[in-house]
Amino acid sequence: xxxxxxxxxxxxxxxxxxxxxxxxxxxxxxxxxxxxxxxxxxxxxxxxxxxxxxxxxxxxxxxxxxxxxxxxxxxxxxxxxxxxxxxxxxxxxxxxxxxxxxxxxxxxxxxxxxxxxxxxxxxxxxxxxxxxxxxxxxxxxxxxxxxxxxxxxxxxxxxxxxxxxxxxxxxxxxxxxxxxxxxxxxxxxxxxxxxxxxxxxxxxxxxxxxxxxxxxxxxxxxxxxxxxxxxxxxxxxxxxxxxxxxxxxxxxxxxxxxxxxxxxxxxxxxxxxxxxxxxxxxxxxxxxxxxxxxxxxxxxxxxxxxxxxxxxxxxxxxxxxxxxxxxxxxxxxxxxxxxxxxxxxxxxxxxxxxxxxxxxxxxxxxxxxxxxxxxxxxxxxxxxxxxxxxxxxxxxxxxxxxxxxxxxxxxxxxx
Amino acid sequence: xxxxxxxxxxxxxxxxxxxxxxxxxxxxxxxxxxxxxxxxxxxxxxxxxxxxxxxxxxxxxxxxxxxxxxxxxxxxxxxxxxxxxxxxxxxxxxxxxxxxxxxxxxxxxxxxxxxxxxxxxxxxxxxxxxxxxxxxxxxxxxxxxxxxxxxxxxxxxxxxxxxxxxxxxxxxxxxxxxxxxxxxxxxxxxxxxxxxxxxxxxxxxxxxxxxxxxxxxxxxxxxxxxxxxxxxxxxxxxxxxxxxxxxxxxxxxxxxxxxxxxxxxxxxxxxxxxxxxxxxxxxxxxxxxxxxxxxxxxxxxxxxxxxxxxx
Numbered sequence: 001x002x003x004x005x006x007x008x009x010x011x012x013x014x015x016x017x018x019x020x021x022x023x024x025x026x027x028x029x030x031x032x033x034x035x036x037x038x039x040x041x042x043x044x045x046x047x048x049x050x051x052x053x054x055x056x057x058x059x060x061x062x063x064x065x066x067x068x069x070x071x072x073x074x075x076x077x078x079x080x081x082x083x084x085x086x087x088x089x090x091x092x093x094x095x096x097x098x099x100x101x102x103x104x105x106x107x108x109x110x111x112x113x114x115x116x117x118x119x120x121x122x123x124x125x126x127x128x129x130x131x132x133x134x135x136x137x138x139x140x141x142x143x144x145x146x147x148x149x150x151x152x153x154x155x156x157x158x159x160x161x162x163x164x165x166x167x168x169x170x171x172x173x174x175x176x177x178x179x180x181x182x183x184x185x186x187x188x189x190x191x192x193x194x195x196x197x198x199x200x201x202x203x204x205x206x207x208x209x210x211x212x213x214x215x216x217x218x219x220x221x222x223x224x225x226x227x228x229x230x231x232x233x234x235x236x237x238x239x240x241x242x243x244x245x246x247x248x249x250x251x252x253x254x255x256x257x258x259x260x261x262x263x264x265x266x267x268x269x270x271x272x273x274x275x276x277x278x279x280x281x282x283x284x285x286x287x288x289x290x291x292x293x294x295x296x297x298x299x300x301x302x303x304x305x306x307x308x309x310x311x312x313x314x315x316x317x318x319x320x321x322x323x324x325x326x327x328x329x330x331x332x333x334x335x336x337x338x339x340x341x342x343x344x345x346x347x348x349x350x351x352x353x354x355x356x357x358x359x360x361x362x363x364x365x366x367x368x369x370x371x372x373x374x375x376x377x378x379x380x381x382x383x384x385x386x387x388x389x390x391x392x393x394x395x396x397x398x399x400x401x402x403x404x405x406x407x408x409x410x411x412x413x414x415x
Numbered sequence: 416x417x418x419x420x421x422x423x424x425x426x427x428x429x430x431x432x433x434x435x436x437x438x439x440x441x442x443x444x445x446x447x448x449x450x451x452x453x454x455x456x457x458x459x460x461x462x463x464x465x466x467x468x469x470x471x472x473x474x475x476x477x478x479x480x481x482x483x484x485x486x487x488x489x490x491x492x493x494x495x496x497x498x499x500x501x502x503x504x505x506x507x508x509x510x511x512x513x514x515x516x517x518x519x520x521x522x523x524x525x526x527x528x529x530x531x532x533x534x535x536x537x538x539x540x541x542x543x544x545x546x547x548x549x550x551x552x553x554x555x556x557x558x559x560x561x562x563x564x565x566x567x568x569x570x571x572x573x574x575x576x577x578x579x580x581x582x583x584x585x586x587x588x589x590x591x592x593x594x595x596x597x598x599x600x601x602x603x604x605x606x607x608x609x610x611x612x613x614x615x616x617x618x619x620x621x622x623x624x625x626x627x628x629x630x631x632x633x634x635x636x637x638x639x640x641x642x643x644x645x646x647x648x649x650x651x652x653x654x655x656x657x658x659x660x661x662x663x664x665x666x667x668x669x670x671x672x673x674x675x676x677x678x679x680x681x682x683x684x685x686x687x688x689x690x691x692x693x694x695x696x697x698x699x700x701x702x703x704x705x706x707x708x709x710x711x712x713x714x715x716x717x718x719x720x721x722x723x724x725x726x
Contacts, residue, residue: 003437072566074563075563100592103593104592229476235478244446273474274474281431281432282432284439286475287432339594339595399597406601
């Protein structure tokens with residue numbers, strides 16, 4: 001069965017958790033014991049309806065404050081697909097969590113409160129989905145029950161959103177608008193009787209029609225070596241296998257390959273998966289390969305096809321989303337990690353902060369604060385094989401690790 | 416649920432590897448652990464999730480051996496079937512097994528045995544676990560927790576950093592982006608690693624069925640001496656406290672999750688094969704953790720235990 005990964009962005013005020021709870025409820029994914037717990041808690045809180053947000057807000061602090069703080073992962077399945085939902089908080093101080101959730105998602109649901117329309121937060125959600133190149137966007141105009149299920153309110157919001165789309169630089173996105181009432185269930189799983197004027201799909205029907213794809217899209221083949229397997233057993237005496245995951249495209253026995261950054265050439269001899277050998281393996285497979293020639297290869301090296309070399313260099317430019325309370329400043333050192341490769345790096349320059357409402361950038365800013373996105377120039381102590389993010393997601397992105405606290409301080413999208 | 420996207424087809428004599436995205440992700444994580452940490456260990460309970468982990472580890476490092484030992488924290492309340500199964504598996508694989516006992520922690524006065532009707536050693540094992548991690552200087556402990564199990568676990572990372580006291584700081588977790596797993600830790604910290612984070616209960620069962628993985632007999636329907644308390648089916652055993660008016664009866668049951676006898680309830684079932692178990696799970700309206708007496712203590716039972724270093 002296909003696995004579809006979706007992210008949701010929005011605050012509890014938009015009814016995001018209610019929407020997810022509603023999907024779980026209407027697809028019969030909430031088990032009796034969980035449902036009973038929700039009924040009990042809703043009653044105790046004095047609600048006369050079921051508060052589905054209780055199904056997703058898992059931390060004590062979240063339930064106390066009635067907001068989502070951290071990314072929660074929610075699982076449900078339909079007849080045709082398994083779904084993994086990264087439920088992310090919508091408040092500005094949790095931008096980093098939104099980026100995290102969207103980084104592994106193929107589709108994104110952006111919630112808009114029908115009473116409020118397109119607000120600053122909507123801009124930010126859409127901006128992040130653009131930055132990450134999330135392919136399928138569903139704009140759920142929620143709380144239609146509170147605006148008398150008015151078609152004109154919905155159309156107005158749609159128009160406002162279209163204006164925002166015009167500002168974005170990523171045009172290959174599929175954007176779908178759906179008017180819903182998460183509380184009452186209209187157009188979530190069942191078509192709305194209150195909005196006969198809407199002729200499109202419900203949210204679930206729309207998701208069912210999407211073709212589930214790995215977020216690491218079709219592109220040039222990249223094989224970052226995770227580790228070298230040398231069993232030194234009698235029956236595998238000279239075995240030297242390179243373990244890793246294939247990204248981008250197929251890998252086949254006999255393929256002419258180049259090993260980076262050393263630029264040595266060889267050919268694929270065998271592709272192992274557990275105790276079986278295969279002639280071909282597709283992107284997404286975690287396998288072990290052997291090469292025709294004895295070459296010195298170690299973790300962090302990358303194997304690519306001869307004719308498809310990425311950039312190799314000690315300097316790169318990237319858009320960085322900052323995730324640490326300690327500001328990102330020029331002159332400071334971080335570890336840059338891209339896949340299995342970790343290199344000591346120095347921030348050469350922060351050349352501007354990009355406004356998340358599509359209003360341009362502040363070129364006078366020379367540091368990045370928590371939750372800001374900016375343009376950064378980085379110098380590395382060793383050459384890195386990399387692509388632009390729009391070409392290849394795995395080799396076009398990286399994280400920055402604070403050398404003192406070891407925390408993941410930021411994420412970069414290579415230009 | 417797991418089914419292969421493409422089958423291993425022979426087309427023009429070309430064999431193509433089938434992709435199972437969840438299996439592939441788990442293998443990737445196992446390799447990152449071994450590459451990034453000095454001394455990993457696999458926490459093995461004898462339950463279906465940790466058995467699945469062992470199979471994935473075999474696949475990740477073939478033709479090499481599993482490059483880390485297994486650690487079992489024995490509460491003394493285990494099902495005897497689980498222990499027998501554990502010993503057999505370890506022998507077959509030729510991996511090292513370390514066992515540490517909750518009873519020792521009790522004897523050393525580090526923890527105090529709970530008393531009364533709902534007494535369980537489940538939360539006591541945290542101390543034994545943390546002591547074992549420190550004793551062997553393990554810097555990464557691989558576990559079979561899944562995000563679909565429980566709402567606090569739904570917030571868990573794949574590489575989850577713990578401090579000197581084994582504590583989970585749930586409000587200050589590292590963001591995890593793409594496949595870039597950050598395993599850098601400071602002295603004294605360690606990491607809990609969850610390779611099957613994104614699997615559901617049904618995924619695990621489907622995988623066990625597809626791979627024909629052997630599991631302990633208590634997962635299949637069998638006759639057992641049991642009694643009913645709070646609507647749940649408890650095993651009658653020496654380690655399980657029972658009130659006089661709680662009547663023991665033989666019932667046809669199986670277990671969906673295997674923890675201690677004193678905190679795991681059985682379900683009525685006639686599923687004697689893996690296929691029947693998978694069908695039963697698919698049709699079930701009760702969550703797996705619904706049979707965990709330890710989770711019923713309060714709404715935030717799991718989060719509180721995790722903050723203290725529970726796995």
